[in-house]
Amino acid sequence: xxxxxxxxxxxxxxxxxxxxxxxxxxxxxxxxxxxxxxxxxxxxxxxxxxxxxxxxxxxxxxxxxxxxxxxxxxxxxxxxxxxxxxxxxxxxxxxxxxxxxxxxxxxxxxxxxxxxxxxxxxxxxxxxxxxxxxxxxxxxxxxxxxxxxxxxxxxxxxxxxxxxxxxxxxxxxxxxxxxxxxxxxxxxxxxxxxxxxxxxxxxxxxxxxxxxxxxxxxxxxxxxxxxxxxxxxxxxxxxxxxxxxxxxxxxxxxxxxxxxxxxxxxxxx
Amino acid sequence: xxxxxxxxxxxxxxxxxxxxxxxxxxxxxxxxxxxxxxxxxxxxxxxxxxxxxxxxxxxxxxxxxxxxxxxxxxxxxxxxxxxxxxxxxxxxxxxxxxxxxxxxxxxxxxxxxxxxxxxxxxxxxxxxxxxxxxxxxxxxxxxxxxxxxxxxxxxxxxxxxxxxxxxxxxxxxxxxxxxxxxxxxxxxxxxxxxxxxxxxxxxxxxxxxxxxxxxxxxxxxxxxxxxxxxxxxxxxxxxxxxxxxxxxxxxxxxxxxxxxxxxxxxxxx
Numbered sequence: 345x346x347x348x349x350x351x352x353x354x355x356x357x358x359x360x361x362x363x364x365x366x367x368x369x370x371x372x373x374x375x376x377x378x379x380x381x382x383x384x385x386x387x388x389x390x391x392x393x394x395x396x397x398x399x400x401x402x403x404x405x406x407x408x409x410x411x412x413x414x415x416x417x418x419x420x421x422x423x424x425x426x427x428x429x430x431x432x433x434x435x436x437x438x439x440x441x442x443x444x445x446x447x448x449x450x451x452x453x454x455x456x457x458x459x460x461x462x463x464x465x466x467x468x469x470x471x472x473x474x475x476x477x478x479x480x481x482x483x484x485x486x487x488x489x490x491x492x493x494x495x496x497x498x499x500x501x502x503x504x505x506x507x508x509x510x511x512x513x514x515x516x517x518x519x520x521x522x523x524x525x526x527x528x529x530x531x532x533x534x535x536x537x538x539x540x541x542x543x544x545x546x547x548x549x550x551x552x553x554x555x556x557x558x559x560x561x562x563x564x565x566x567x568x569x570x571x572x573x574x575x576x577x578x579x580x581x582x583x584x585x586x587x588x589x590x591x592x593x594x595x596x597x598x599x600x601x602x603x604x605x606x607x608x609x610x611x612x613x
Numbered sequence: 614x615x616x617x618x619x620x621x622x623x624x625x626x627x628x629x630x631x632x633x634x635x636x637x638x639x640x641x642x643x644x645x646x647x648x649x650x651x652x653x654x655x656x657x658x659x660x661x662x663x664x665x666x667x668x669x670x671x672x673x674x675x676x677x678x679x680x681x682x683x684x685x686x687x688x689x690x691x692x693x694x695x696x697x698x699x700x701x702x703x704x705x706x707x708x709x710x711x712x713x714x715x716x717x718x719x720x721x722x723x724x725x726x727x728x729x730x731x732x733x734x735x736x737x738x739x740x741x742x743x744x745x746x747x748x749x750x751x752x753x754x755x756x757x758x759x760x761x762x763x764x765x766x767x768x769x770x771x772x773x774x775x776x777x778x779x780x781x782x783x784x785x786x787x788x789x790x791x792x793x794x795x796x797x798x799x800x801x802x803x804x805x806x807x808x809x810x811x812x813x814x815x816x817x818x819x820x821x822x823x824x825x826x827x828x829x830x831x832x833x834x835x836x837x838x839x840x841x842x843x844x845x846x847x848x849x850x851x852x853x854x855x856x857x858x859x860x861x862x863x864x865x866x867x868x869x870x871x872x873x874x875x876x877x878x879x880x881x882x
Contacts, residue, residue, distance in 0.1 A: 438713040439732075439766035445707050463708075464767075471768040497708035498733075499740040 354422070355383035360475035360502075362466060365389040366406040366520040367415050370510040374479040375419045377507055386473045387416060388425040390432065394440075395461030406523050425473065432468060440464045441498070443490045446583060450486050450596060451607065454573055462487060463494045470495070475502045483509045483517045485596060485609040489583060509608070511537060517608045529601035535568035536597055539575075540610035543595050547613050552589040557612075565599055573598035573605060577612070589613045623691070624652035629744035629771075631735060634658040635675040635789035636684050639779040643748040644688045646776055655742045656685060657694040659701065663709075664730030675792050694742065701737060709733045710767070712759045715852055719755050719865060720876065723842055731756060732763045739764070744771045752778045752786045754865060754878040758852060778877070780806060786877045798870035804837035805866050808844075809879035812864050816882050821858040826881075834868055842867035842874060846881070858882045 359382030361374045371387075378385045389412055396402035409426065416424060440460050446452075447459035470478060480488050492504050510518050515537030516530075525533060539561040546557050554577040561575050579586055580594040589612055596609045628651030630643045636658075647654045658681055665671035678695065685693060709729050715721075716728035739747060749757050761773050779787045784806030785799075794802060808830045815826050823846040830844050848855055849863040858881055865878045 436714075437766055438715065439763050440711050440713070441708065441767075442711065443708050445705075468766075468768045471770070474770075494708050497706055497737075498710075499737045501740070501743075 357382045357476035358384045358386060358474055360470065360473045360478045361385070361387045362469050362478065362480075363387060363389055364391045364405065364520065365412050366408060366523070367412045368510075368518045368520065368522075370481050370483065370518040372415065372419065373510050374481060374507050375416065375421060377505070378477070378479045379420050381505075382477060384422050385420065386423045386425060386475070387421050388427075388469050388473065390425075390427055390465070390469070392432075392461055392465040393429060394433065394464060395458050397455055397457060400455070401521075401524075406520055423473075425469075427472075432465065441467050441494060443494050443497075446486070446490050446493055449583060450574060450576060450578075451598060452486070452490075454598065459487070459490050463490060466491055467494065467498070467500070470500060470502045477505050478502055479505050479507055481509060482506050483519065483608065485594060485607075486583060489581070509610075515541075517606075519606065521604055521606065524604040525601060529569075529604065532568045532570065533599075533601050533606055535565055535570060536599060536606060536608040539564050539597060540595055540608065540612065543577075543589075543612040544610070547589050552613065554585065554587055554589065557589065557595075561595075561597075565597075570599040570601055573600060580611075626651045626745035627653045627655060627743055629739065629742045629747045630654070630656045631738050631747065631749075632656060632658055633660045633674065633789065634681050635677060635792070636681045637779075637787045637789065637791075639750050639752065639787040641684065641688065642779050643750060643776050644685065644690060646774065647746070647748045648689050650774070651746060653691050654689065655692045655694060655744065656690050657696075657738050657742065659694075659696055659734070659738070661701075661730055661734040662698060663702065663733060664727050666724055666726060669724070670790075670793075675789055692742075694738075696741075701734065710736050710763060712763050712766075715755070715759050715762055718852060719843060719845060719847075720867060721755070721759075723867065728756070728759050732759060735760055736763065736767070736769070739769060739771045746774050747771055748774050748776055750778060751775050752788065752877065754849075754863060754876075755852060758850070778879075784810075786875075788875065790873055790875065793871075793873040795871060798838075798873065801837045801839065802868075802870050802875055804834055804839060805868060805875060805877040808833050808866060809864055809877065809881065812846075812858075812881040813879070816858050821882065823854065823856055823858065826858065826864075830864075830866075834866075839868040839870055842869060849880075 359378030363371050391405050393402055441463040442460055452459050488506055514534040516534050543557050558575050576596045577593050580592050586593050591613050595612045598607045628647030632640050660674050662671055710732040711729055721728050757775055783803040785803050812826050827844050845865045846862050849861050855862050860882050864881045867876045
């Protein structure tokens with residue numbers, strides 16, 4: 345691929361959609377947007393081992409490459425990049441990128457090493473693909489902030505284009521991990537989006553204190569059988585907790601249903 | 614600068630010589646070679662705070678920008694990049710690059726965090742400058758290996774061109790830190806190069822066991838008043854100690870004279 349680009353056969357801007365495969369409409373919305381905005385569109389499919397903890401679901405993460413390629417077929421993608429693990433991480437691989445404070449809170453606190461794996465693989469992919477624009481969904485809100493920080497602080501030319509969360513009919517944010525949910529848990533999981541909507545209503549009604557809002561959301565989610573990993577209302581740039589909700593605030597949720605950990609988020613003011 | 618490049622006014626390959634200033638003939642040899650091989654030559658002068666330990670010489674590191682610029686004047690450099698510290702590391706800066714095993718041994722073991730600072734600043738500079746080729750002196754042998762590993766493993770397109778050590782008449786490797794030496798220590802310090810030459814003679818005479826060679830070098834350096842930080846004979850790629858010297862081996866020395874820590878190295882077979 346790089347050789348092709350050096351021959352000048354690939355045109356800029358190069359839009360890049362990094363994925364771990366098992367594609368859904370959320371991914372396709374990123375590809376669609378990249379196709380509209382870029383002369384070359386590259387999608388990567390790579391289940392990145394370094395971003396999974398030792399007790400996490402790397403081995404069981406859903407994979408179906410031929411289905412993924414079929415879904416991409418009508419999208420007008422120029423290149424689908426599916427490297428083998430040993431090509432990305434040869435024997436003795438030892439270089440990693442850390443975004444310190446932002447990667448240690450929220451999901452980073454619950455998944456040690458997760459963001460180190462994400463930042464490292466994304467930097468590698470951006471360099472391989474020579475991406476100008478990288479399209480990412482806001483479902484992984486902290487990931488967007490961490491990666492924007494990394495690219496900016498390392499003076500990489502690539503810029504992130506954040507795209508809105510794509511949801512199922514009942515509001516559940518699309519995720520490859522949704523297939524893990526039992527039918528009952530799948531139904532319960534819609535309470536994440538309901539919690540975001542409830543928070544929006546509360547704020548609209550003047551209940552804009554984080555310590556008023558969070559207990560109400562906690563009650564809703566517990567009543568639907570979710571095990572709360574965290575519910576946080578944070579500044580959308582620093583990711584630090586805020587006391588009073590305003591337009592710079594973001595509600596972030598991480599909740600388990602059975603063994604499946606789901607995340608969601610939304611602006612609430 | 615980036616804007617200029619994007620307008621197509623700067624031509625590739627871009628050759629880059631990163632320095633901490635207080636230039637000497639070693640630096641100029643790198644600039645000279647870059648000028649021969651590249652259409653655009655960029656020199657950076659930046660005393661990088663993140664690669665100095667808390668008790669090291671960041672504040673006292675020699676600086677003389679106008680002298681540096683005068684020395685570069687006849688060299689045909691296109692751009693001299695001298696960023697302020699706060700531009701490279703704005704408030705809240707938090708992204709760092711680690712090369713793990715290679716950066717923890719030898720100088721890395723004696724200077725915790727040193728290589729993390731080096732890898733981070735060099736990646737930033739390479740991205741800012743959009744360097745194709747980076748010219749580095751082999752005096753900092755471990756640094757060359759660590760940075761080559763970083764660039765390769767992060768899939769950066771930039772390649773390192775290693776250049777030979779430039780020495781004073783008595784063999785002392787040129788270094789900005791040589792100005793720290795008292796006249797007596799300056800004279801004693803030539804024993805580093807003598808140790809390398811002695812090792813070469815020993816090997817030529819069939820004394821090719823590391824545990825035969827190192828004690829002889831130790832004796833020489835101690836007799837000249839050097840305090841040995843380490844003397845190591847290592848594989849030139851893995852930097853792991855070897856038992857028997859061969860053409861893949863490198864002798865690495867780190868020795869203090871007074872408060873000044875000097876390094877040197879050479880192939881000895």
